Amino acid sequence: MPVHMSESSQGSRGKGAGLGLALASALAFGGSGVAAKPLIEAGLDPLHVVWLRVAGAALVMLPLAVRHRALVRRRPALLAGFGLLAVAGVQACYFAALSRIPVGVALLIEYLAPALVLGWVRFVQRRPVTRAAALGVVLxxxxxxxxxxVWSGLSFDAVGLLLALGAACCQVGYFVLADHGGDAGEEAPDPLGVIAYGLLVGALVLTVVARPWGMRWSVLTGSADMNGTAVPALVLLGWIVLIATVVAYVTGVLSVRRLSPQVAGVVACLEAVIATVLAWVLLGEHLSAPQIAGGAVVLVGAFIAQSSTPAKGSAEPVAVGGPERELSGHRTSA
Structure with a gap:
């Protein structure tokens, strides 16, 4: 006799899968800096590393772009927006901000994005949000x-702060556009197709910005130093392209479809924690007591937002994103 699961059980499974995908995305994104830093120290310009990352991922996803070529006709604005904001915008603004303000300040401002997502949902979409979701963002x-x-070095360079805020706004675009059309059933754009074309658009934009024809290509044929260990540069580049970009974007977009933009945004804050821990283990950059305590607070905030219940009187569970949505009939395993 077949066993039929209740709607709440299916919703819980969908939410759990979404949380797992969001954590996988944060882990993949968080590992990008650990692999990129040795390449930069070996002589590659940061923007050139970004271009290699996006262009390489675009080549990997090219077969999916060909398969979903109908999206170019059906959703051109979505593809252009995802490429400009979620891919090129975040990367370009963040690396440009680093040239003017400390890394910690730039990272903190960029990860104000979850709070901005919450503001988008509340004031632009005019949907209620729970107090728990708001508390999770604050924590x-x-x-x-x-x-x-952040107290270790502050700078009030206006241009640098605006660039970092621009990266945060572009990251809001990532979460909002990733959720776009997720509740449209069979008419929803395939998330893998959106990612594929977003990377293609981002690669084209970054080609103009980074000008890779002036890159030191010889660095890729040698090795890079990772805390005293020589690692082939191509291995690091492969990690950045395949794991920190392709896997990161795929799991990230799928998590937003199963959760909600604001909850996925809060969970994405774990990227900073993961990046710091990996830098500690692989690069010898030790954590201080305040950093460890801060990481625990981030985990608590993400958990509170993820496990929050709908606001009273809300017709739609904003904080948890509702039941699992259809992904255009496409099933993807992480």
Whole structure:
């Protein structure tokens, strides 16, 4: 006799799968810096590393772009927006901000994105949000301030701060556009197709910005130093392209479809924690006591937002994203 699961059980499974995908995405994104830093120290310009990352991922996803070529006709604005904001915008603004303000300040400002997502949902979409979701955002932001030790070096360069805020706004675009059309059933754009074309658009934009024809290509044929260990540069590049970009974007977009933009945004704050821990283990950059405490606060904030219940009187469970949505009939395993 077949066993039929209740709607709440299916919703819980969908939410659990979404949380797992969001954590996988944060882990994949968080590992990008550990692999990129040795390449930069070996002589590659940061923007050139970004271009290699996006262009390489675009080549990997090219077969999916060909398969979903109908999206170019059906959703051109979505593809252009995802490429400009979620891919090129976040990367370009963040690396440009680093040239003017400390890394910790830039990272903290960029990860104000979950709070901005919550503001988008509340004031633009005019949908209610729970107090728990708001509390989770506040805790995550406070924890991030400890993780990056923002007090260790502040700069009030106006252009740098605006660039970092631009990266945060572009990251809001990532979460909002990733959720776009997720509840449209069979008419929803395939998330893998959106990612594929977003990477293609991002690669084209970054080609103009980074000008890779002036890159030191010889660095890729040698090795890079990772805390005293020589690692082939191509291995690091492969990690950045396949794991920190392809896997990161795929799991990230799928998690937003199963959760909600604001919850996925809070969970994404774990990227800063993961990046710091990996830098500690692989690069010898040790964590201080405030950083460890901040990481714990980020985890608590993400958990509170993820496990929050709908606001009273809300017709739709904003904080948890509702039941599992159809992904255009496409099933993807992480």
């Amino acid at each position: 995550a932001a406070g924890g991030l301030a400890c993780v990056v030790e």
